[in-house]
Amino acid sequence: MKLHIHMSPADTLAAQPGVEDVYIVIDLIRATTAITTMFDQGAKRVFAADTVEQARKAAQLKPGRLLCGERNAQALPDFDYGNSPAQFAQSDLSNQELILTTTNGTRAFYACPEQSIRLAGCFYNARAVTACALRYARKQHSNISIVCAAENGFFALDDAVCAGYLAQEIQHQQPDINCHESVTAARGLYQLYPPSILPSHCHSAQQVIAAGIGDDIDFCMRQNASDSIAQIVGKEHETGLLILERIANDPG
Numbered sequence: 001m002k003l004h005i006h007m008s009p010a011d012t013l014a015a016q017p018g019v020e021d022v023y024i025v026i027d028l029i030r031a032t033t034a035i036t037t038m039f040d041q042g043a044k045r046v047f048a049a050d051t052v053e054q055a056r057k058a059a060q061l062k063p064g065r066l067l068c069g070e071r072n073a074q075a076l077p078d079f080d081y082g083n084s085p086a087q088f089a090q091s092d093l094s095n096q097e098l099i100l101t102t103t104n105g106t107r108a109f110y111a112c113p114e115q116s117i118r119l120a121g122c123f124y125n126a127r128a129v130t131a132c133a134l135r136y137a138r139k140q141h142s143n144i145s146i147v148c149a150a151e152n153g154f155f156a157l158d159d160a161v162c163a164g165y166l167a168q169e170i171q172h173q174q175p176d177i178n179c180h181e182s183v184t185a186a187r188g189l190y191q192l193y194p195p196s197i198l199p200s201h202c203h204s205a206q207q208v209i210a211a212g213i214g215d216d217i218d219f220c221m222r223q224n225a226s227d228s229i230a231q232i233v234g235k236e237h238e239t240g241l242l243i244l245e246r247i248a249n250d251p252g
Helices: 009-014 031-040 052-061 105-110 126-140 157-173 181-192 203-210 215-220
Strands: 002-006 022-026 045-048 066-071 097-101 117-121 144-148 229-235 242-247
Touching: 002 009, 002 157, 002 181, 009 105, 009 144, 022 105, 022 126, 022 157, 031 045, 031 097, 031 105, 031 117, 031 215, 031 229, 045 105, 052 066, 052 097, 105 242, 117 126, 126 144, 126 157, 126 229, 144 157, 157 181, 203 215
Parallel strands: 002 144, 022 117, 022 144, 045 097, 066 097
Antiparallel strands: 045 242, 117 229, 229 242
């Protein structure tokens, strides 16, 4: 079993990844943290849209779904919610279906092979999502790839640091896993920029703080507070949106 970290979706595509691999997608600030929180609050499904236009059109086709998203940390006009995990944590989303589009995070899921296992990872669910990825990888004798959403196509420190922490969790649970040197680099970044100081050094955190939603940053830095694991389970035919559902901690 091998472990690899891709620092951007473009890196993932360039590597021509295998459909049999297990992928953990990270957009620490804030998409994958928000998705995890949605399921904590009882959401039935989350539909990931690649673009704002796709999200709006899907909402018209499927009335009753909550429309959520942002661009460059700003909530979108006429949307029900932005992309705030702190706000979702205060909301009752029981049995709700939500459509989500974000600047970077939702797009990263589309970079992974369509038939592969794709999980949403972050600090908030790190231990749960890595244990789940390992169970899948052991079951199908495959490798694990961690995919950083990056920021507008460029390296994002927050995602890389989180990837280092998730890799550390995987190595603790599977000490004999064969790690690419990208894992060494990401783990080194986690040691240099732990959550206590990370927000001061990454643009995405500063952008969110400037938008007046600094509570989200504290929320995104929490580690292992959730057991929710969101997985892509398919694509909706009518809308083309990727479907995320909460799965059991033990996928069998």
